[in-house]
Amino acid sequence: VSLTNSQGFQAASPATQQELLNAIGARARDAVFSYGLQNLASNPAFANLTQAQQSDAIQTFGRVANGAAYRAVSDAGRQQILSNLTSIVTSSRYQTAFPVARRAIADALDVTGVGTIPIVPQYAPEQIDLRALQRDFKTLWDNSFPGGRSREQGGTLVSNNVGNVSMIHPGGGKRDSFHADVRTDPDQKLLGVFHTHPYDSTEGGYTGVSMTGADAASLINNHAWNVIIAQSGDEQFMYLRTGVTPLYVDGNAVKNARDQRVRQLIQQGQSVSKASKDAARETAQAYGLAYYEGIEGVFKRVYP
Numbered sequence: 001v002s003l004t005n006s007q008g009f010q011a012a013s014p015a016t017q018q019e020l021l022n023a024i025g026a027r028a029r030d031a032v033f034s035y036g037l038q039n040l041a042s043n044p045a046f047a048n049l050t051q052a053q054q055s056d057a058i059q060t061f062g063r064v065a066n067g068a069a070y071r072a073v074s075d076a077g078r079q080q081i082l083s084n085l086t087s088i089v090t091s092s093r094y095q096t097a098f099p100v101a102r103r104a105i106a107d108a109l110d111v112t113g114v115g116t117i118p119i120v121p122q123y124a125p126e127q128i129d130l131r132a133l134q135r136d137f138k139t140l141w142d143n144s145f146p147g148g149r150s151r152e153q154g155g156t157l158v159s160n161n162v163g164n165v166s167m168i169h170p171g172g173g174k175r176d177s178f179h180a181d182v183r184t185d186p187d188q189k190l191l192g193v194f195h196t197h198p199y200d201s202t203e204g205g206y207t208g209v210s211m212t213g214a215d216a217a218s219l220i221n222n223h224a225w226n227v228i229i230a231q232s233g234d235e236q237f238m239y240l241r242t243g244v245t246p247l248y249v250d251g252n253a254v255k256n257a258r259d260q261r262v263r264q265l266i267q268q269g270q271s272v273s274k275a276s277k278d279a280a281r282e283t284a285q286a287y288g289l290a291y292y293e294g295i296e297g298v299f300k301r302v303y304p
């Protein structure tokens with residue numbers, strides 16, 4: 001009712017009015033979203049947009065509200081996202097930007113949950129669905145023992161301009177390292193890197209070995225991407241950067257602290273896999289990262 005009474009709504013074309021009503025109807029249980037759209041329609045700048053621009057603005061609201069990060073935050077957080085979004089989508093800079101740039105702006109505000117970072121680990125999505133990449137993950141793991149010896153494999157995660165996630169530049173590295181090629185096309189958004197943790201029979205044949213200190217430091221110090229994923233056997237692990245992750249860490253210090261902690265946990269009787277998971281979780285806590293464990297491409301938040 002307050003929407004249909006608003007000046008912006010009454011000034012809008014019948015097509016835009018219908019689009020606003022449909023958008024609210026599609027998310028009827030999200031009071032914050034309805035309120036956010038009312039604010040958009042009441043914004044004086046909205047009335048000055050063409051019908052196509054208004055339609056673009058409404059659709060961008062819908063895309064952001066369908067994203068995992070939007071759904072994962074509190075009412076106050078969602079209100080803040082939509083308030084920021086109103087300022088953005090009604091600005092002339094946004095409206096005169098190329099579609100690819102507008103897409104990137106919406107991506108920066110949400111979409112897959114790995115395209116942007118949560119303010120704090122507590123706001124990280126509880127689950128991140130990367131089943132679309134499971135086939136790539138499995139192939140790279142299966143390729144990790146050429147001639148029976150360990151050789152890390154990996155690739156680079158990107159999303160395209162309609163939000164689909166894919167892996168590019170798959171390939172092999174060394175026995176215990178992989179260097180990702182993170183070059184992307186203009187219409188691709190760089191999300192993160194993937195690699196395997198193989199241990200051949202001469203190295204103990206371990207599986208389920210989680211994130212290392214080097215993995216954490218690599219993510220923290222490389223600001224161009226926000227997630228690092230590893231696979232060891234059937235098990236998958238992920239760190240997600242957050243707003244409280246430091247900008248820089250001493251890689252050797254993080255690596256040595258994690259390795260020492262793993263040795264200590266193994267001495268106390270834990271398996272290599274369990275020790276690596278506990279240490280990975282503690283590293284996440286120390287550096288403001290969200291930590292996930294996954295299977296078949298579905299990652300569940302373990303810390304916090």
Ligand SMILES: [Zn+2]
Pocket residue numbers: 195196197211212215230
């Ligand atoms: Zn690793």
